[in-house]
Amino acid sequence: MNTKPYRHLELAKRVERSHTTGVRFLHSLRSVGMTFIIFISLFFSQTVFVHAQSSITAIPPRLILSTDPGKTLTAELKVRNDSDVSQIYTVTVDDFIVIDSIGTPIPVSSSVNSRWSLKNWITAPKTIPVDAKGTQIVRITVRVPVSALAGGHYAMITYMPNGDIKPGELKKTASLIGQRVGSLIYVTVSGDITENASIIKFTTPKFLEQGPVEFTGTIENISDIHINPKGSITISNPLNSKVAELPLEAGNIFPETIRDFSSTWNNKWGWGRYKADLNLAYGTTGALLSATIFFWLFPIRLVIYSLIAIISVLLVVVLLGKRSKKHQEVLEKEVAELKRELETLEEKK
Incomplete structure (x- = not known):
């Protein structure tokens, strides 16, 4: 089958x-x-x-105040509602800490070092209503204790939208997943204030073939108050002549913290050993921070390639010269032989 x-x-x-x-x-x-x-x-x-x-803008981003122990201050802040709907903002006063090297303030609800704390001195409203596209004034009071230590004290006032929403309604309101913004409050209490800082790093690559040249560094603040070092980096060429001056502002550095800084020299070519002098002034007395480093800016590969090209050309010229000379000698020898032959023929006649 x-x-x-x-x-x-x-x-x-x-x-x-x-x-x-x-x-x-x-x-x-x-x-x-x-x-x-x-x-x-x-x-x-x-x-x-x-x-x-949830778009909010805190005005100003930073409020700086000065006072004496035992005094009471009043100040006004503003918050702007950039959204299209009216909002009720929860107002929170917290101390903050800086744990990185770029000066990022982080609010903390728990107790911090009372040496720098400001939270308990500030009285602010708990909630504030703000119309759509509107701006609201926030009035605060700062009561400085008689026993307040001289120097800087720091806090942060932040705003969170929908301050009137109850905890049970959190899941029903998507706009609660909004941003939290605020203003930093700096209060300086008069008295015997120590201002001291140090440069713990200032560096650049030791050797570069071409620019730009990146400078980086770190400053440590061991003062009783925040500082904002300002100055410049002066660059001198191998003949010790000034060739560039780079303005530099490190930014606010809070007590007992460090902060990184950077600057760039946008120069492409250099020929030799250069010097960079860092000079920064800070504090009420204009104290100076300074440091000096050296670096090489030299296009070594370009120089090597150029030398190779020059040597190659010279070798070609020499070889061609030798070849031409040898060829000339051969021609002269042939001419001499022809002369001898002609002379021989003439003698036979």
């Missing part, structure tokens, strides 16, 4: 089933893909909406 037709029929059925399964899989994959795209679109549209509904 011939079984080949049955085998062919069975094979055709298997192919058809495989094709059907593949088509179903592709349709399922397309459905999953469309669902994923719709989900991502909704997620990002919701994220943009949340951001738009």
Whole structure:
């Protein structure tokens, strides 16, 4: 009995089933893909909406006050609602700490070193309403204790939208996932204030073939108050002549913290050993921070390639000269032989 037709029929059925399964899989994959795209679109549209509904601006970003022990100060801050709906902001007063080397303030609710604390001296409203696209004044009172230590004291006043929403309604209000912004408050209490700082790092690459030249460093503040060192980096060439002066402002450095700084000399080519002098003034008395480093700016590869090219050209010239001289000698020898032959022929005649 011939079984080949049955085998062919069975094979055709298997192919058809495989094709059907593949088509179903592709349709399922397309459905999953469309669902994923719709989900991502909704997620990002919701994220943009949340951001738009939570836009806040604190004015000013920093408030600096000075006073004496036992005095009371009043000050005004402002907060602007940049969203399209009215908001009620929760106002929070916290101390803050700086734990990185770029001066980022982080609010802390727990107790911090009372030497720098300011939170308990400030009285501010708990909540404030702000109209859409409107600005609201925030009045604060700072009561300085008679026993307050001289120097800097620091706090942060922050604003969070929807201050009237109850905890049970948190999940119902997407706009609560908003930004928290605020103003830094610096209060300097008069008295015997120590101002001291040091440069713990000032560096640049020791050797560069070409610019720009990047300078980086770190300053440590061991004062009783924040400082803001300002000055410049002066660059001198191998002949000790000034070739550039780079303005530099390190930014506010809080007590018992460090802060990094950087500057760039946008010069491409140099020829030799250069000197960089860092000079920064800080504090009420204009104390000076200084440091000096040396670095090489020399296009060594360019010089090597140029020397190789010059040597190659000279070798070619020398070789061509030798070849030309040898060729000249050969020609002169041939001419001499021809002369001798001519003389021989003439003698035979």
